Amino acid sequence: MMAAKDKNRQDRPETEEAMNENEQNEIIDNDSTDSETAEQNRGFHINIHILLRCAIVLIIGFSAYTLYIWNKGVPSDYDPNYQTTDFDIEPLDNIIPLAPDKLEGHEDDGVTTILCLGNDPMTGDSGKGGVADWIAAKTNANVYNGAFTDTTIAAQYPTYNDWYMIDGFSFTYVATSLASGDFDAITQAATYYYDESFLTTTTMLASLDMNSVDVICIMYDGRDYINKHPCDNPNEPNDIITYTGALRTGIEAIQEAYPHIRIVVMSHTFCHTINEEGNYENGDRTDLGNGTLSHYLQRELDVCMDYGVSFIDNFYGSVNEDNYLEYMTDYIHFNDAGRELLADRFVQCIFPELAQEQ
Numbered sequence: 001m002m003a004a005k006d007k008n009r010q011d012r013p014e015t016e017e018a019m020n021e022n023e024q025n026e027i028i029d030n031d032s033t034d035s036e037t038a039e040q041n042r043g044f045h046i047n048i049h050i051l052l053r054c055a056i057v058l059i060i061g062f063s064a065y066t067l068y069i070w071n072k073g074v075p076s077d078y079d080p081n082y083q084t085t086d087f088d089i090e091p092l093d094n095i096i097p098l099a100p101d102k103l104e105g106h107e108d109d110g111v112t113t114i115l116c117l118g119n120d121p122m123t124g125d126s127g128k129g130g131v132a133d134w135i136a137a138k139t140n141a142n143v144y145n146g147a148f149t150d151t152t153i154a155a156q157y158p159t160y161n162d163w164y165m166i167d168g169f170s171f172t173y174v175a176t177s178l179a180s181g182d183f184d185a186i187t188q189a190a191t192y193y194y195d196e197s198f199l200t201t202t203t204m205l206a207s208l209d210m211n212s213v214d215v216i217c218i219m220y221d222g223r224d225y226i227n228k229h230p231c232d233n234p235n236e237p238n239d240i241i242t243y244t245g246a247l248r249t250g251i252e253a254i255q256e257a258y259p260h261i262r263i264v265v266m267s268h269t270f271c272h273t274i275n276e277e278g279n280y281e282n283g284d285r286t287d288l289g290n291g292t293l294s295h296y297l298q299r300e301l302d303v304c305m306d307y308g309v310s311f312i313d314n315f316y317g318s319v320n321e322d323n324y325l326e327y328m329t330d331y332i333h334f335n336d337a338g339r340e341l342l343a344d345r346f347v348q349c350i351f352p353e354l355a356q357e358q
Helices: 002-072 131-139 162-169 171-180 184-192 197-207 243-257 293-307 336-350 352-357
Strands: 113-118 142-145 215-219 262-266 272-274 280-282 310-312
Touching: 113 131, 113 171, 131 142, 131 215, 131 336, 142 197, 162 171, 162 184, 171 184, 171 197, 171 243, 184 197, 215 336, 243 262, 243 293, 262 293, 262 336, 293 310, 310 336, 336 352
Parallel strands: 113 142, 113 215, 215 262, 262 310
Antiparallel strands: 272 280
């Protein structure tokens, strides 16, 4: 019995020692596993840091490259020495065909007939070589020149006075005479006027069959601006001593009498005014009391739009501040090249099929 107890006492330490040894091995194994896990985690964290750093480097590099490209820009084809005749501003053309109902009851004779009204651009030098002549040459139409030199659209006085006879040849009086067929007043004025061509032109207009006319082309230079005619009268839209009032009165008279006629208004071009010292002043920068040339241009366009007539912009589309030396002989008059250019604009806008053939 004692021997068995002693034996048990001897076996217990061995067992305890074995157990302690196993526990120690487990602890060692656990420590090893924890170490390996820690190493793996440490390596995983390092990889994330590297990836973040790489991403930051890529972003910075891409941003730097983008900034470099942006600063570098793209090659420009701008040549400061290049000369061009093209316009930076689009012409204010407003081309309106005649409404078909306006031709009802009118018999077409098959011949294109154009009547030109206006002043110096139309008449040319000594009544020859004007815009009217160039239009005839470029269209092969029957063209009648009813223009009077040195006249204006607006009248100087609200009623006609014998001592200021040139008023009788302003646009209002010519247009109303054509509409009514009564030329007695301007024929009398032309008889006493110093320019003999006025009587010749008046006689032609009085005998012209307006039913045969297909187009009326109206062009006056910047003389209304130079003569300081007011642009309009807010209280009387048809005031004939104003630029727009006279234009309204004349267009209304023609449209009521001859609705079958297509009316085309060609604007003034660039010109100068002459100051008290005799020096030229830019018409588009000098306000003589009623606006600059561009103001007169806009008001003329407004009237044309109100009455549904075609408008050809020569101020921006033909002879302008950049090229006037090539086409003008002085502050307001044109040379042959200038008058031909104006005729070309008329043909291009109103008879484009003929312009393509030329």
